[in-house]
Structure formats: structure tokens, C-alpha cells
Amino acid sequence: MIWGDGTFVMASGQLLCFARLFLLVPQLSSDAPDTILPDILEAFERHQALHRVCGAPLAARPQPGLTNRVFRLEAEKGTFFLRLPRLEAAGNIDRKAEARNLMLAAATGIAVPPVFCDAEAGILVTRAVKVSGSPADLSEQSSYSLARALGEALGQLHGSGVTFEGLLDPDSVLQAQWQGLRDAVRCREEMTGLEIVLQPIGAGTAGGAGRMLVPSHGDPSPGNCLMSCDQLWLIDWEFSGMSDPAWDLAYAVLEHEMSADEEKVFLQAYAATGAAVPEADRLGVMKAKCDAVSALWALEQVAAGRDEDVFLPFARQRRGRALRQLARLS
Missing domain, CATH: 3.90.1200.10 (Aminoglycoside phosphotransferase (APH), C-terminal lobe)
Incomplete structure (x- = not known):
């Protein structure tokens, strides 16, 4: 669903077995314990659609990232990857263009389809689904x-x-x-x-x-x-x-x-x-x-x-x- 303010929600994500990734670019630590950070709670408060997609957030573990803050999010309705923008990078990225290009790429079958995206806020959510066996690495x-x-x-x-x-x-x-x-x-x-x-x-x-x-x-x-x-x-x-x-x-x-x-x-x-x-x-x-x-x-x-x-x-x-x-x- 695409809303007039640049926000869209998809009812369900495509099943993926996500890789554990090793970046070649410099990355920030992801060793912090599972927690619900104030910024995540604020995002859910400001964007009620996040509750409809994910349910209430239960725990979050930071993932590596430079231009974004990425979390593996455990919520009532499953496991997701939540992306929040870094303020210092916000002015350098056209989030509306990114959202449009992402949807086009997802339609071609090579991009992970989002279940929630607010281009104005730079918030993106994809579903993380484990399949039988170890995740592809x-x-x-x-x-x-x-x-x-x-x-x-x-x-x-x-x-x-x-x-x-x-x-x-x-x-x-x-x-x-x-x-x-x-x-x-x-x-x-x-x-x-x-x-x-x-x-x-x-x-x-x-x-x-x-x-x-x-x-x-x-x-x-x-x-x-x-x-x-x-x-x-x-x-x-x-x-x-x-x-x-x-x-x-x-x-x-x-x-x-x-x-x-x-x-x-x-x-x-x-x-x-x-x-x-x-x-x-x-x-x-x-x-x-x-x-x-x-x-x-x-x-x-x-x-x-x-x-x-x-x-x-x-x-x-x-x-x-x-x-x-x-x-x-x-």
C-alpha cells in the first residue's frame, strides 16, 4: 500500500534466509545487547503503521552500519530488520528516490521487498524469516x-x-x-x-x-x-x-x-x-x-x-x- 505522504506498507515479506554479513567497508560495533532503544520506541510512537506491521517491539539487536542504524527486531508479529537513518547522513541521501527505486528493483525480483517504508523519515522495515537449516552465509x-x-x-x-x-x-x-x-x-x-x-x-x-x-x-x-x-x-x-x-x-x-x-x-x-x-x-x-x-x-x-x-x-x-x-x- 502506498500512501500520499511517501509511506508504503506491504502486507507480507518474501521468505528469505538472511546471510550473516561481513562488510569490507568500515563498520560500527554490533556487540550491544538486545534492548529496545528510545529511538525505536519513538519511531513506533510516531508511526502507528509499524504497530500494524510488526506488533509491539520486544527486543532489538544493533547490526553493522554507517549511513543507517540497523536493528534485528523481535516483535509480536515476528522478526524484522528495522532501519533508522543516522542524522549525520540524512542530508546526503534522497530517501524518496531510494524508496521509488527500491520498489522498482523489488518488482524485478532482485531486491528484498519492504514491509514498511517511510521515505520522509528514512525508516525501512523488511521481514527476516528463518528457514530450515543454517542461514546462507x-x-x-x-x-x-x-x-x-x-x-x-x-x-x-x-x-x-x-x-x-x-x-x-x-x-x-x-x-x-x-x-x-x-x-x-x-x-x-x-x-x-x-x-x-x-x-x-x-x-x-x-x-x-x-x-x-x-x-x-x-x-x-x-x-x-x-x-x-x-x-x-x-x-x-x-x-x-x-x-x-x-x-x-x-x-x-x-x-x-x-x-x-x-x-x-x-x-x-x-x-x-x-x-x-x-x-x-x-x-x-x-x-x-x-x-x-x-x-x-x-x-x-x-x-x-x-x-x-x-x-x-x-x-x-x-x-x-x-x-x-x-x-x-x-
Whole structure:
């Protein structure tokens, strides 16, 4: 059900066996005990539809997350995953576009369908249902099986023909990030070398004029992949939009740390869906741009006063990898 204020509720979720995920991005601790935090109680008080969907909240365990606060929620009507936004990230995410794109992706069969979403508040709920046996775990899957499943999922998304809200252009993103950090004295040294990524790079320049744009997830990292019993699902669509297909492909290869053989399996599975694989040079350029985006994003967190011990190592690792990729392309 979709309401005029941007809130929608689905009567029931699709049965999934959720993975226990290990993020490659920095993450916050999820070791806190089960409890009902005041923010959860406030969300249920403000949004009575949560009571209709979940029943009264009984216990909640925090899950890893950076741009959101995610909880495994035990409630009267079952077990759910509840997402509340982090206030420091709220201004950087178009939640209405995310909600629309999520519904489109769910209709294609590759996104976990929500049972509740309030785009204005940034609240999202999906149902967590255990099936017989242990939950599928990314760490227990064959790396080649994961590469194949992710290639198939992205190929299905890119070939779906749906039109997402928002434009995800790597060059525009990089320029905006660079401008936003120009007065961040603490970050200047950490940005050294990345200025070259802002310039056109060779004949395979990614994001150039006339590129085909496809509906894109934007961040297909391990933490945003769930393995059900028979397929891979993509979650967290807050960075989704129309983009060069090389964006999702490059990010997937980088964040899953695929070997050359795994990348080959991944791209073959992608091509098997009918999607066109970008030429190697263009994909290589996009890898450098994606790592630069990730490095600058982490530096934005440092500039905003968030934990340097978490975000500086992340920024340095991505910067180093971007510069090594550029050296290989030169």
C-alpha cells in the first residue's frame, strides 16, 4: 500500500534466509545487547503503521552500519530488520528516490521487498524469516558461486529497462566531493594524488558523454548482498540511480576483492543475461574512479568529525588502490 505522504506498507515479506554479513567497508560495533532503544520506541510512537506491521517491539539487536542504524527486531508479529537513518547522513541521501527505486528493483525480483517504508523519515522495515537449516552465509559460499550470482543479479538489473530516479555520474560525484573538501585542512595530505582522477583518463574515460545509462544499485558491496536459498538479493538502495553500467561492475569487483579468475566468472555471468560488458580499459578507469569516490567519501567523514581511526585507514587503502590502478592504465 502506498500512501500520499511517501509511506508504503506491504502486507507480507518474501521468505528469505538472511546471510550473516561481513562488510569490507568500515563498520560500527554490533556487540550491544538486545534492548529496545528510545529511538525505536519513538519511531513506533510516531508511526502507528509499524504497530500494524510488526506488533509491539520486544527486543532489538544493533547490526553493522554507517549511513543507517540497523536493528534485528523481535516483535509480536515476528522478526524484522528495522532501519533508522543516522542524522549525520540524512542530508546526503534522497530517501524518496531510494524508496521509488527500491520498489522498482523489488518488482524485478532482485531486491528484498519492504514491509514498511517511510521515505520522509528514512525508516525501512523488511521481514527476516528463518528457514530450515543454517542461514546462507556469504563466507561459506564458493567465491565463484558468489561472483556468478552477483553478475547475474546486476545483469538482470541493468537489463530490466526500468528508469530509476537520480543520476549517478562518477565525474560529477568526484568534483562535488573535491570541492566540498577544499577547506578541510586535515584532509589535504590524504587527498594527494587523487586530483588526476578528476581529469579525463585515456580513451576509456568512464562517464563520458553519450554513455548508455542503466538502473544501477550504486554500492554492490558484500554488506549489501544477501544470499537466499536460491539466489542473491541486493539491499540498501540509497545510492541507486541511473548510471554507466561500469559503475556497478567496478564497485563489485573492488569491494568483493575478486581475483582475476573470479572477475572473469563475474563478467561472464553478467554477459549471459544479455548485458553488454564494458571494454576492459573503460572498466579499468571506472575502478580508479570508484576507489577515489570511496576514499573521498571517507575523508568527508573525517572532515565531519567522525572517528579518524575508522575512516582514515579506509580512505588510505582506497586511495592507494586507485593510484595503483591509474599507474597500470598509464
